[in-house]
Amino acid sequence: MAKAAVPVEKLEPSYLDVSTNKYKKGILSWILSVDHKRIGILYLVSMMAFFCVAVFFGFLIRLELIAPGKTIIEAQMYNQLFTLHGIIMIFLFIIPGLPAVFGNFFLPIMIGAKDVIFPRVNLMSWYMFAIGGLFAVASMLLPGGSADTGWMFYVPYSVRTTTNVLPALTAAFILGFSSILTGLNFITTIHRMRHPDMSWFKMPLFVWSLYATAWIQVLATPIIGITLVLVGIERILGVGIFDPALGGDPVLYQHLFWIYSHPAVYIMILPAMGIASEIIPVFSRRAIFGYKYIAFSSLAIAFFGSLVWAHHMFTAGMSDAAQFVFSFITFVLSIPSAIKVFNWLSTMYKGSIKADPPFLYIMSFIFQFSIGGFTGLMLGALSVNIHLQDTSFVVAHFHYVMFGGTGFGIFAAMHYWLPKMFGRMYNLKVATWAWAIVTIGYNALYMPMFVMGYLGMPRRYYDYLPEFQPYHVASTIGSWILIIGLIIMFTNLYIGIRRGPKAPMNPWGGETLEWKVQTPPILENFHEVPDVHAGPYDYSKYEAKKETTK
Amino acid sequence: MSSTDHAAAVHQVHRDDYGSRLGMWLFLFTELILFGGLFIVYAVYRFMHQQEFHLAAQELNTTIGLINTIALLTSSMTAAMSITAMQKGNLRFSKWLIWVTIGFAFVFMVNKYFEWSAKIHHGIFPGSKDLLAKPDGEILYFGLYYVMTGLHTFHVIVGVIFFLFILRQIKQGKITSDRYVRLENSALYWHLVDLIWIFLFPLFYLIH
Numbered sequence: 001m002a003k004a005a006v007p008v009e010k011l012e013p014s015y016l017d018v019s020t021n022k023y024k025k026g027i028l029s030w031i032l033s034v035d036h037k038r039i040g041i042l043y044l045v046s047m048m049a050f051f052c053v054a055v056f057f058g059f060l061i062r063l064e065l066i067a068p069g070k071t072i073i074e075a076q077m078y079n080q081l082f083t084l085h086g087i088i089m090i091f092l093f094i095i096p097g098l099p100a101v102f103g104n105f106f107l108p109i110m111i112g113a114k115d116v117i118f119p120r121v122n123l124m125s126w127y128m129f130a131i132g133g134l135f136a137v138a139s140m141l142l143p144g145g146s147a148d149t150g151w152m153f154y155v156p157y158s159v160r161t162t163t164n165v166l167p168a169l170t171a172a173f174i175l176g177f178s179s180i181l182t183g184l185n186f187i188t189t190i191h192r193m194r195h196p197d198m199s200w201f202k203m204p205l206f207v208w209s210l211y212a213t214a215w216i217q218v219l220a221t222p223i224i225g226i227t228l229v230l231v232g233i234e235r236i237l238g239v240g241i242f243d244p245a246l247g248g249d250p251v252l253y254q255h256l257f258w259i260y261s262h263p264a265v266y267i268m269i270l271p272a273m274g275i276a277s278e279i280i281p282v283f284s285r286r287a288i289f290g291y292k293y294i295a296f297s298s299l300a301i302a303f304f305g306s307l308v309w310a311h312h313m314f315t316a317g318m319s320d321a322a323q324f325v326f327s328f329i330t331f332v333l334s335i336p337s338a339i340k341v342f343n344w345l346s347t348m349y350k351g352s353i354k355a356d357p358p359f360l361y362i363m364s365f366i367f368q369f370s371i372g373g374f375t376g377l378m379l380g381a382l383s384v385n386i387h388l389q390d391t392s393f394v395v396a397h398f399h400y401v402m403f404g405g406t407g408f409g410i411f412a413a414m415h416y417w418l419p420k421m422f423g424r425m426y427n428l429k430v431a432t433w434a435w436a437i438v439t440i441g442y443n444a445l446y447m448p449m450f451v452m453g454y455l456g457m458p459r460r461y462y463d464y465l466p467e468f469q470p471y472h473v474a475s476t477i478g479s480w481i482l483i484i485g486l487i488i489m490f491t492n493l494y495i496g497i498r499r500g501p502k503a504p505m506n507p508w509g510g511e512t513l514e515w516k517v518q519t520p521p522i523l524e525n526f527h528e529v530p531d532v533h534a535g536p537y538d539y540s541k542y543e544a545k546k547e548t549t550k
Numbered sequence: 551m552s553s554t555d556h557a558a559a560v561h562q563v564h565r566d567d568y569g570s571r572l573g574m575w576l577f578l579f580t581e582l583i584l585f586g587g588l589f590i591v592y593a594v595y596r597f598m599h600q601q602e603f604h605l606a607a608q609e610l611n612t613t614i615g616l617i618n619t620i621a622l623l624t625s626s627m628t629a630a631m632s633i634t635a636m637q638k639g640n641l642r643f644s645k646w647l648i649w650v651t652i653g654f655a656f657v658f659m660v661n662k663y664f665e666w667s668a669k670i671h672h673g674i675f676p677g678s679k680d681l682l683a684k685p686d687g688e689i690l691y692f693g694l695y696y697v698m699t700g701l702h703t704f705h706v707i708v709g710v711i712f713f714l715f716i717l718r719q720i721k722q723g724k725i726t727s728d729r730y731v732r733l734e735n736s737a738l739y740w741h742l743v744d745l746i747w748i749f750l751f752p753l754f755y756l757i758h
């Protein structure tokens with residue numbers, strides 16, 4: 001790719017060289033910078049560090065489960081590991097993953113702005129992220145042992161256990177605040193900072209998905225904030241709120257928790273869908289099919305996603321009428337997701353597909369997300385849910401959507417945009433191999449969980465009956481393949497960023513604004529914003545060429 | 551605002567008062583939802599324990615609650631007036647009105663202090679033997695009473711801190727008669743504090 005014939009541009013100093021504050025170089029010029037691009041990189045680095053830790057915990061959990069009984073760790077340690085794995089992956093990796101890293105970096109460029117509207121609030125939200133991360137680390141290292149409640153902090157156990165639940169709650173609360181500030185910043189930026197010629201329906205679809213995500217971040221996160229505060233107050237002061245010994249209702253806690261945490265999965269998946277909507281037209285050389293349907297389906301997901309939380313609690317005790325309604329809305333919710341999938345496939349139809357790594361990751365994304373989505377419908381059906389509730393089928397479903405969906409979306413975004421962000425290209429061949437290994441390992445890891453969950457393997461159990469062992473062995477071997485793939489992928493990207501050949505301005509042939517600025521971008525992105533009248537996915541020149549060659 | 555004005559405001563001057571207010575409104579939404587979670591908890595427990603909530607509510611002093619309501623409502627007015635004074639260029643009057651607002655906030659907090667200490671004196675506080683001897687509904691009522699009014703008072707304190715910053719910035723000349731969006735946003739926040747109290751007052755003091 002790097003060899004493509006590009007006129008040798010005279011490069012201006014990029015954002016990597018020009019500091020926005022008095023520190024010209026070094027760490028202070030980064031952690032005190034209000035430049036949206038530098039803040040995006042700060043998020044990228046911190047997020048990747050947490051991701052590696054959580055992957056390691058996941059590896060240990062899988063290794064423990066390779067045989068029944070104790071294999072390498074004690075049961076208590078196992079409980080703490082799956083709790084930390086959940087907390088870190090959710091609050092420190094997937095939620096900030098796409099909006100805070102790639103949203104921060106590319107949202108202003110994609111709408112023709114010089115920065116987000118509140119740059120200092122943006123930096124503050126990174127600090128909140130970092131402080132929240134420190135609390136999460138503190139909960140691991142402080143005496144007393146890290147939290148063993150699962151990432152859901154269900155009461156009354158989270159009020160009674162002697163482990164460090166409080167630092168973990170504080171971490172989640174502060175990270176929620178960080179997420180709110182990012183969402184607030186993005187909504188205001190999209191409303192106020194768009195280039196005057198960029199009307200709502202000329203925005204790239206990634207921006208639409210960030211917009212829908214930002215509304216969920218702003219409207220849903222406060223509920224988890226107050227709920228975690230209540231659990232904390234209950235722990236410290238013994239105020240009676242959820243603890244049944246003091247008259248409280250633990251099921252009410254579950255409701256409040258899921259009122260946030262179900263919409264939160266759309267905070268995680270919507271931006272990944274936005275990435276898919278960016279990458280598919282670029283690598284198919286076709287205008288996106290059904291632009292408005294994709295844009296509005298994001299908003300529909302954000303809206304209906306807020307009304308289905310109790311489908312996590314069908315066995316917790318609810319009226320039949322409520323169960324029916326929540327199950328019904330869950331099924332309605334699958335419609336906008338399906339609309340997106342069909343539109344992506346229609347975009348590819350008769351396109352000139354170029355199967356570069358970003359596109360390959362998106363293919364895995366669609367495959368795995370569809371499996372995750374269908375199994376989600378199975379779980380949303382009341383009768384089936386009774387059978388599958390709290391089995392590893394749920395774990396598999398969740399990971400198919402969150403890791404197979406969002407995680408692969410993040411990998412796709414990395415392969416798509418890192419050359420733009422750092423100005424250097426990674427090795428495409430190695431990246432393709434890494435993709436194949438990651439995809440195979442991933443499916444080997446989670447597919448057996450569907451089967452054993454269906455056969456009755458409970459989730460979160462330390463020990464199991466011997467008849468489940470073949471599935472566990474397959475799954476654990478899958479985790480090894482996956483980790484090998486991840487190591488190859490990250491090493492390749494890292495070497496590419498450091499020593500790869502110079503990346504051209506537009507390596508993939510994208511038409512959105514970020515491909516019309518210098519690689520890497522200059523400090524305030526543009527001298528003059530290019531013409532945006534044609535809209536973000538104008539591939540008419542390619543399509544016209546195809547007509548004439550026919 | 552036409553699109554060219556918009557571009558001028560954003561791309562050259564780096565100042566967008568409308569955008570700042572929009573950001574503040576979004577933040578206020580999050581605050582409303584934060585308290586909304588508590589209102590849900592209150593509604594559920596009130597529904598489950600109607601009799602006991604009824605009994606417990608009679609222990610609160612409606613007069614103190616009323617004085618606090620009047621203090622906060624009036625302070626909202628003085629906060630709004632200080633914006634108008636600022637718009638008209640009367641900086642001294644504007645500052646004076648902010649001080650009055652802060653004064654009302656202190657009236658509120660002093661009242662709250664006496665109210666809480668009276669409760670604690672009577673042995674009604676989280677974890678106390680007297681409270682735990684009461685039925686579940688009353689334990690929940692007083693738990694919510696402390697949490698909700700406590701969280702609200704915390705917001706009063708934050709509002710006062712905002713206003714102290716505003717006073718400092720007026721002194722430094724950063725807030726003037728044509729650049730007062732920070733004052734506006736602080737007053738918006740203050741109205742939210744007031745608004746939440748308007749709901750807390752009937753829920754705890756008036757519904758018997």
